[in-house]
Amino acid sequence: MSDAVLAVHRAFYDAVETGDVDLMASLWVDDAEISCVHPGSHPLRGTAQVLRSWTVLMANVGYIQFFLTDIQVVTFPRGAAEPTTALVSCTENILSGDGLVSAEAFSGGKAVCTSILVNQPAGWKLWSRHASPIAELPIPDPED
Amino acid sequence: MSDAVLAVHRAFYDAVETGDVDLMASLWVDDAEISCVHPGSHPLRGTAQVLRSWTVLMANVGYIQFFLTDIQVVTFPRGAAEPTTALVSCTENILSGDGLVSAEAFSGGKAVCTSILVNQPAGWKLWSRHASPIAELPIPDPED
Numbered sequence: 001m002s003d004a005v006l007a008v009h010r011a012f013y014d015a016v017e018t019g020d021v022d023l024m025a026s027l028w029v030d031d032a033e034i035s036c037v038h039p040g041s042h043p044l045r046g047t048a049q050v051l052r053s054w055t056v057l058m059a060n061v062g063y064i065q066f067f068l069t070d071i072q073v074v075t076f077p078r079g080a081a082e083p084t085t086a087l088v089s090c091t092e093n094i095l096s097g098d099g100l101v102s103a104e105a106f107s108g109g110k111a112v113c114t115s116i117l118v119n120q121p122a123g124w125k126l127w128s129r130h131a132s133p134i135a136e137l138p139i140p141d142p143e144d
Numbered sequence: 145m146s147d148a149v150l151a152v153h154r155a156f157y158d159a160v161e162t163g164d165v166d167l168m169a170s171l172w173v174d175d176a177e178i179s180c181v182h183p184g185s186h187p188l189r190g191t192a193q194v195l196r197s198w199t200v201l202m203a204n205v206g207y208i209q210f211f212l213t214d215i216q217v218v219t220f221p222r223g224a225a226e227p228t229t230a231l232v233s234c235t236e237n238i239l240s241g242d243g244l245v246s247a248e249a250f251s252g253g254k255a256v257c258t259s260i261l262v263n264q265p266a267g268w269k270l271w272s273r274h275a276s277p278i279a280e281l282p283i284p285d286p287e288d
Contacts, residue, residue, distance in 0.1 A: 033218050035233055037256055040279030043214070043233055070187070074177050074271075076220070076229040076262060085220040085229045087260055087272055089179055089187055112181055114258060114274040116231055118220060127218075128231055130258040132276030135184030 002073045005086040005117055008124045009073075012115075013066040013092075019058045025051055029118060029125045037130040039111055067093040086117045086124065092131070110134040146217045149230040149261055152268045153217075156259075157210040157236075163202045169195055173262060173269045181274040183255055211237040230261045230268065236275070254278040 008027060015024035028034060028047055035043045036050040038057075044050050071090040075083035092111045116128040152171055159168035172178060172191055179187045180194040182201075188194050215234040219227035236255045260272040 033216065035216070035258075037233075037258065037276065040277065041256075042235070042278060043216075043256055043258075045216070072177065072179070072187075072189070076271075078262070089181075089272075089274075091186070112185075112187055112274075114179075114181065114272065116260070118222070127220075128233075128258065130233075130256075130274045130276070132181065132274070133184065134186060 002075065002086075005073055005075070005088060005124050006071070008117060008126065009071075009088045009090075009115060010068075012126065012129075013068065016054070016058060016061075017064055017066065021051075021055055021058065024054050024058070027126050029120065029127050031127075034126070035128045035130075037132070039131050039133045043130075061096060064094065064096040067095065069093060082119075084119050085127075086119075088115045088117065089113065091134070146219065146230075149217055149219070149232060149268050150215070152261060152270065153215075153232045153234075153259060154212075156270065156273075157212065160198070160202060160205075161208055161210065165195075165199055165202065168198050168202070171270050173264065173271050175271075178270070179272045179274075181276070183275050183277045205240065208238065208240040211239065213237060226263075228263050229271075230263075232259045232261065233257065235278070 011023060012027055015027065028050060030047045032046045034047055034050060035045050036053065037043045038053065044053055068090045074087045076085040077083065090113055092113055094109050111131045111133050113129065113131040115126060117124045118127045155167060156171055159171065172194065174191045176190045178191055178194060179189050180197065181187045182197065188197055212234045218231045220229040221227065234257055236257055238253050255275045255277050257273065257275040259270060261268045262271045
C-alpha cells in the first residue's frame with residue numbers, strides 16, 4: 001500500500017522535472033477544497049488554482065531535479081488493510097540549472113514537504129501539499 | 145464532527161497562549177511517527193521530541209495570542225459519517241508581547257499551518273503539524 005502511495009508521490013516530482021502538465025493534472029483530486037502551500041506563500045485552494053500555479057512554475061524553470069530524503073509514509077486509519085488517507089513527508093534537495101535553487105517561489109535548495117493523499121477508485125491522488133523552506137534554524141535544546 | 149476537530153485545533157493554540165504543557169501533551173497522539181514542522185525547520189518526529197520542542201518554545205515566549213483566519217476543515221474518508229482523519233489548515237496571525245512576531249523559530253507575524261488529526265477512542269488528537277512563514281511572495285499570474 002505504501003508503494004502505491006510513494007509511486008504517486010514520486011510521479012508528482014517526475015511531472016515537475018519533465019514539465020508534464022498532463023501528468024501533474026492526473027495526480028490531483030478534482031475538488032474545490034484541495035490545497036497547496038508553496039514555500040512562503042498563502043494556501044491555494046481548488047484544483048484549477050493549484051494546477052495553474054504548477055503550470056506557471058513549470059513554465060518558469062529550466063533544468064530541475066529533486067533528490068528526496070527522509071521520506072516517511074503513514075496511512076490512516078492506522079493499521080487498516082484498506083487505508084483511505086496517507087501522509088507523506090520528505091525533505092526535497094533541489095538541483096536546478098541555475099544551481100541549488102527552489103523551483104517554487106522561495107529561494108533555497110532545501111524544503112520540507114507534507115503531502116496528503118486519498119485513496120480513490122482510480123487510485124491514490126494528491127489532496128494537499130504543504131512545502132516550506134528549511135532555514136537551518138535549530139530548535140534550542142534544553143539539555144545544552 | 146468538524147466542531148470536535150476544531151475544538152482540539154483551538155485547544156492547541158490555547159495551550160501555547162497559556163503555556164499549559166499538560167494541555168499540550170493531552171492533544172497529541174503518543175506515537176513515534178507523529179511529526180511537527182516548525183517554521184523554517186526540519187521535521188521533528190515522535191511525541192517526546194515534538195512535546196519537548198513546544199515546552200522549550202513556550203518557556204521562551206511571554207505574551208502571545210493567535211488570531212486564526214482562513215480556517216478550513218476537511219474530514220476523510222470524504223462524506224463519511226464517522227471520519228477517521230481530519231485536515232485543518234489556517235492562517236495564524238500572531239500577536240506577542242514583543243509586537244507581531246512568531247512564537248516559533250522563524251520571525252514574522254503570519255504563518256500558514258496544516259494540521260492532521262486522527263479520531264481515537266479518547267477523541268480527536270493531533271498527528272501532524274506543518275507551519276511555515278508567509279513571505280508575501282505571490283505566485284505570478286499568467287493573465288497579468
